[in-house]
Amino acid sequence: MITWDEQTDVVVIGSGVAGCSAAIEARSAGASVIVLEKMKITGGNTRISDGGLAAPGNRLQKEQGIEDSPELFYQDILKAGLNLNHPALVKTFAEQGAGAVEWLQMKLGVQFMDRLDRFGGHSVARCLTTSSHSGKDIVKAQTSRLKQMEVEIRTQCLLTNLLTDDSGKVCGVRIKTGYNHNDLGFKGQKNIRARRAVILATGGFGNDVAFRMLQNPNLDTTVTSTNHRGATAEGLSSALKIGAVPVHLSWIQTGPWGCVDEVGYGSGSRFASYALYPNGILVDPSTGRRIVSEWAGRQQRSMAIFKAGHPCVGIMDAQGVEHDPQSLKKCLKTGKVYEFSNLIDLAKAYKIPSDTLTSTVKEYNKMIRKGQTDQFAKPLETAQRISSPPFFAMHLWPKVHYTPGGVGINTDAQVIDVGNQPIPNLYAAGEVCGGIHGADRLGSCALTECLVFGRIAGRNAAAERG
Numbered sequence: 001m002i003t004w005d006e007q008t009d010v011v012v013i014g015s016g017v018a019g020c021s022a023a024i025e026a027r028s029a030g031a032s033v034i035v036l037e038k039m040k041i042t043g044g045n046t047r048i049s050d051g052g053l054a055a056p057g058n059r060l061q062k063e064q065g066i067e068d069s070p071e072l073f074y075q076d077i078l079k080a081g082l083n084l085n086h087p088a089l090v091k092t093f094a095e096q097g098a099g100a101v102e103w104l105q106m107k108l109g110v111q112f113m114d115r116l117d118r119f120g121g122h123s124v125a126r127c128l129t130t131s132s133h134s135g136k137d138i139v140k141a142q143t144s145r146l147k148q149m150e151v152e153i154r155t156q157c158l159l160t161n162l163l164t165d166d167s168g169k170v171c172g173v174r175i176k177t178g179y180n181h182n183d184l185g186f187k188g189q190k191n192i193r194a195r196r197a198v199i200l201a202t203g204g205f206g207n208d209v210a211f212r213m214l215q216n217p218n219l220d221t222t223v224t225s226t227n228h229r230g231a232t233a234e235g236l237s238s239a240l241k242i243g244a245v246p247v248h249l250s251w252i253q254t255g256p257w258g259c260v261d262e263v264g265y266g267s268g269s270r271f272a273s274y275a276l277y278p279n280g281i282l283v284d285p286s287t288g289r290r291i292v293s294e295w296a297g298r299q300q301r302s303m304a305i306f307k308a309g310h311p312c313v314g315i316m317d318a319q320g321v322e323h324d325p326q327s328l329k330k331c332l333k334t335g336k337v338y339e340f341s342n343l344i345d346l347a348k349a350y351k352i353p354s355d356t357l358t359s360t361v362k363e364y365n366k367m368i369r370k371g372q373t374d375q376f377a378k379p380l381e382t383a384q385r386i387s388s389p390p391f392f393a394m395h396l397w398p399k400v401h402y403t404p405g406g407v408g409i410n411t412d413a414q415v416i417d418v419g420n421q422p423i424p425n426l427y428a429a430g431e432v433c434g435g436i437h438g439a440d441r442l443g444s445c446a447l448t449e450c451l452v453f454g455r456i457a458g459r460n461a462a463a464e465r466g
Contacts, residue, residue: 002163004172007193008032010461011173012201013159013235016044017135018430018450018457019201020142021100024108025458027149031196035146036157038179039230043139044203045431045446048228050270051130051137052117052444053451055101056094058128060116068124070094077445080121080297081404081438084248089436092411093445093452100451101128108141117274119443121297127444133270133326135447156180162198162238162426163191169424170198170242181229197425197461200415201454202235203227204403204431206252211237212400215250225400226255226265236432239407243417244426247434248405253441256282256301258399260311261336265401268336271327272314272396273443277301279323279384280316281364282396284308288347288356290364293376299440302398311397313350315361317388328392337394346391361386402441406434413457427461429453 009031012023019035020042027033041047056073060066074094078085104110111131118125130137146153158179163172177188205211206227212219225231240246257277259268277294282301284291291312292304305312321328331337340346343361347354364386367374371381407415407428414422430450437445 002172002191004193005190007195008034009194009196010199011036011192011194012199013173014044014201014203014430015042015143015153016046016201016203016430016450017138017142017447018454019199020146021451021454022199022201022427022429022458022461023151024142024145024149025455026199026462027146027151029459029462031462033151034192035151035153036159036173036175037153037155038158039181039228040155042143042153042155043135045228045231046135046450047139048265049135049447050273051133051135051447052127053101053448054122054126054442054444055098055128055448056126057098058101058126060114060128061124061126064116066116066124068126070097072123073097073126076121076123077437077442080440080442082440084251084438086435088411089409093436093449096452097448100455101448103455104138104141104451108145110137110141117444118278119273120277120295120301121442138447158187159202159235159238162242164242167424170194170426173198194425196464197427199457199461200235200239200407200426200428200432201430202432204231204406205233205236206231206400206403208232212252212403215405216252219252219400223254223398223400224263226258226269227400236406239415239426239428242423244415244423245408245418245420246405247408248438249434251404251439252400253298253402253404254302254398255401256298256305256396256398258397259336260395260397267327267330267334268394271324271331271337272394274327275321275324276314276316276394279320280314281361281386282312282314283352283357283360285313285350285352286310288353289360290376293374293378295378296376297440298401298443305396305398311395313352313393314396315346315386315391315393317386317391319388320384320386321392331394337392340391340393341389343391346393350393402446403431404434404437404439404441406432408435409433409453412460413453414460425464427457429457
């Protein structure tokens with residue numbers, strides 16, 4: 001017999017964009033809601049993200065004459081995921097992505113830059129970015145709306161168990177209160193009853209070295225992470241304990257734009273992602289040659305760097321850096337990016353064979369002028385030449401960025417068991433889920449996916465009747 005300390009209709013675990021989207025929709029549908037966050041501040045990885053959201057058919061695409069569709073988005077996602085994706089989930093994501101981003105803008109007031117970006121693996125430019133180039137805009141808008149709706153977000157509440165009744169139905173949660181990741185001593189404990197449902201939105205496990213090494217022993221302490229400190233596996237583990245099916249846990253994504261000279265995901269990684277890879281080249285400093293298509297999927301680019309066995313060098317010119325001048329300014333000031341008047345000096349600084357590097361850039365520019373496709377299948381007819389000094393360079397080494405694997409869900413955001421049946425009254429959204437992205441996630445898709453399935457989870461959880 002469980003003794004309840006308090007109760008509500010819906011309990012949401014996690015306060016990132018997935019959890020807050022779920023809470024807003026559940027409250028809008030008439031349910032009482034409590035949001036529980038284990039860290040001292042809200043937002044999770046959303047807060048430290050660059051605020052990019054993929055949205056096929058968005059307003060800027062239409063204004064710029066860029067043809068896109070949910071079907072093309074769907075195909076891009078499957079290709080990046082090596083067709084390990086669960087098609088029904090991808091279809092739901094692709095069809096509802098643009099609408100979810102519009103909801104964020106029109107209903108919650110989030111503003112976007114007047115620009116589009118195309119990241120590796122995307123067929124066209126379809127990424128919108130928040131006005132501050134940060135997920136903080138989303139966190140602020142969502143938490144503000146929840147406050148208006150009188151939904152309480154409690155911080156420092158660590159989920160330890162999902163509680164079930166005799167029939168196996170999820171009926172609440174057990175948490176530790178006063179949680180502090182720097183002090184793991186015993187804390188207070190509470191049992192909170194969820195009269196309708198529990199929504200798991202605890203994010204991924206990119207910073208849980210022990211758990212991720214169980215899935216991929218190569219991702220040990222020598223490989224750092226871009227994630228916030230709380231990106232660990234407690235929420236996922238709690239669902240697995242009650243029979244949730246694990247999906248794709250060993251497919252752990254590394255970000256090829258990881259900056260060697262900073263901790264986590266900062267201005268260096270942002271600059272490499274938004275400016276260098278779209279407009280520059282990546283070379284192995286030991287050979288002076290390119291090693292991969294700079295527009296390939298994240299995993300493919302990361303594996304190319306890992307194969308080189310040492311940090312590689314990203315290079316671009318004055319024209320290319322114009323795509324992210326704000327990050328460039330920070331990177332130059334802090335020594336993450338260096339500026340050179342010519343390629344010879346750049347090569348000397350990074351110990352690259354200067355003759356080979358000069359030849360590499362010359363060949364690359366020549367193929368662009370001829371509108372060719374290179375040996376890495378990069379369509380150079382739309383690429384940008386490296387020809388306008390000054391030149392800029394930085395060291396890149398992959399970092400664990402995203403965990404595409406997690407608990408299995410269906411298109412209603414219900415968590416499923418090993419028999420592909422829903423676990424009653426348990427929903428999930430965001431990075432804690434598996435199956436949507438398959439082996440590798442495309443850039444700018446995480447926040448959009450959190451919006452789509454967070455909203456689905458919130459609406460459906462509110463409709464439960466215990």
